[in-house]
Amino acid sequence: MNVQTKDGLLQDGAGYVVAADHYISPEFAKIEAEKLWYRVWQMACREEEIPNVGDFYTYDIVDQSIIVIRVATDEIKAYYNVCPHRGRTITEGCGHAARLFCKFHGWSWKLDGTIAKVVDRHEWPEESLTDDDLNLVPVKVGRWSGWVYINMDPDSISLEEHLAPAKAYLDPYDIGGMNYHWRKSTIFDCNWKVALEAFNEGYHVQTTHNQMLRYMDDWTQSYARGRHSHFGYWESMPMGSRSARLTDGKPTEDIRPGIRDYMEDMAATLNAGSSVQTVFAARRVEQEVPPGTPPMEVLAKFGQYIYENAASQGLQWPSITPEQMYAAGVDWHLFPNQIMLMGPTGLLGYRARPFGNDPDKCVWDVYSLQRYPEGQVPKVEHEWSQDHGDVDFWGLILTQDYQNMGQVQKGMKSKGFKGAKPNPRQEIAVINFHRSLDDFVENGYAQ
Template sequence: MATQLKESGPLPRVAPENYLSREFARAENEHLWGKVWLIAGREEELKNVGDFLTFNVATESIVVARGKEGYVAYHNVCPHRGRRLADGCGRASQFRCKYHGWTFNLEGKNVQVQDRDDWDGALDDERLDLWPVRVDTWGGFVWINMDMEGESLAEYLEAIPEFLDPFELHEMRFRWKAELHLPVNWKVALEAFMEGYHVAATHPQLLTVAGNDYTQSFAQGKHAHFGYWKDVQPLGTSSPRLASNDQTDARAGVVEFFRQIEEDLNAIQTDRDFEAAKKIMDILPEGTDAMTAMVTAMELGREAALADGTQYPEKLTFEAMAKAGSDWHIFPNCVTLPYYDGAIWYRARPDSSDPENPDKCLFEVWSLKRYGPGKEPEVQTRVIKDPVNESLCLILDQDIANMAQVQAGMKSSKFKYARPNPVQEVELINFHRTLERYVLGQSRG
């Protein structure tokens, strides 16, 4: 059931130790990452038998592969001396340890021990196979869980499929991928995308075309979402925060909205949507209201997708989109903003090269898009190790610019706790309450 968490009594607070403490990071590694369902990758990365990828989080490494009977996942460690078996991604018919040659098939069975007779038969009573990891799929993503007991993925996702299945995320493919190495806690990075409260100050250029940017947010079990449900004002018009609406032509405001999202973010809406939106300047008369202009632009985007051989999500009605809202936090480490034609997906986790360091993380951004059959591009991950001097795109650069300042500012002797907005930042409040139950055994409240 959705809850807004705005309640009488003390307002919600978040302890800075959740971001800054090595002890808290160590407890996350022990009590969180091995107990939850995590996205390891996309199904499109594992198309054929033998395709594999590795997923590292905290001190653990998991190898996920396409086996003969479906997806399989194992702890990425040789039971002989502990060497990791696989790195990156690729295709293999078996996993062979490069240290001493022990070999395992795609079913995780040991098929080769070099000089096995040296053990004089004692190995027959030892565990030689790879340690399995639970694996499942939803939304076109491959999920893993290192805890062999506990809730299924369907149970873990709770209400998410009810809200997000109409978007047909499984029909989307990578448009681009970026991996950023950031000098901040993984939660600081993720939380930059868990509320819309920051838009007015961080992205002021959006206010001219974002309509009413005031958000409301609600918890959905361990997950949460926000949307623009109060005093809805059409996209393409200026925010009520501005003294005046500089867009005298609603058509131009709608086109400018699509331009900013395409050129300054390159995600959620698509290049196809932007090109289609431009046509409203020709087919709609001057003086057309903003809502008509936006709905027309969206319909033109649908027509363009169909012409490109891409099916549009039939169950994604205006009502279903309004119900879903704009942004979802999927506990613990993902955030998504979906649309008809595309989506942006964020994933954060500790830097596995230094997993107890609360000042380092790996942050990934995935732009997804619907493509016609065989039209999806070959996508390589762009790795950014110096985000201060290497631009990703305007909107994300603005978000990233806040992160290091937040991480540093929380170390001030005067910063005793964060004070999240009890209406617009429920994603963040619910996140920490749930996180603390995993890590500390109970929420700090």
């Protein structure tokens, strides 16, 4: 049972335990494949990865492979990535095709999935090989905020229904107006949920990222919103405040230096969550806003300076109010496996996927989106690295997170581990995720 109050809290979160088998069991991984991945809406790629007609992206999830392809200027389709002749996959990675082509025996298909050519088709009796037998099998597609989603269940609810109520909180950010700043991937030696949950709560900051306590109060409030969830910070401890752990709970009187340090550190150690516009605005706040200005007025000036700097560079600013940003918080988990930390000028996104059917490994994707002036969107390469301690490649903050992944997976197999016990306030998102997962495995989208 998942009893959510109107304000997104859980009435019965205390004492909740996640069984270790949910992370380490091959049997549970098989259940997830059949009951979750084969019938849930899941993000496959961004539209900018397939900008032209004929561009395709190969999306792999557990033992299934899907072709996502742009078939017209404003139409994207998806098909199971398999030749109906002898079962060879048709595409690998990303690319462009005038026609989809099987490299085994040379069969080909038009972009709309209909059969174009069967080599020596005359050797089959006409009634034994119809076009319906040969067309690629379609997969349901949805689009939102620049992302392309797929669902292998043709009878599923719509993507819009799946995204509710999170969509209402996130639409004001105009994420569709952002483009890749960078994108990186790796393979972790842990379950996909272990990786995902490390970025689905702020409770770990006081230990894993304790260098950040000097400019941010790490105590967060987490909320459940249907199957989705998010967390944010208290208005009484705004950005730029020193952690209450360092001040005996006393508020920071001057948050201006903290805002500057926060933005400069995000730019230097994460290369996301900050931008040229936000760093410039933070420095301007410290120089131009008088000491003693109330914190909320300082933040208002910070937002004003970001807007002014963005406008001077031709950037389109979203129509979002401070009230909407506060309600949205800073970190969203879209069920089942997409996480984003968003702001008006950019977004840091994460995705975790099973590595085939192995419960001890996962594919990890992390990317930064930013706003760019028209005509100045950069070409971004998709980078991979298996060196999880490479600060130059990942940045300090991510390498700090990565050191926990394999160690958590190893620890969960201990005979001394009795199950995960999420914090009933700061880790509501983790509790809600597992309750939603259990419910979806049992009932799908049925309410």
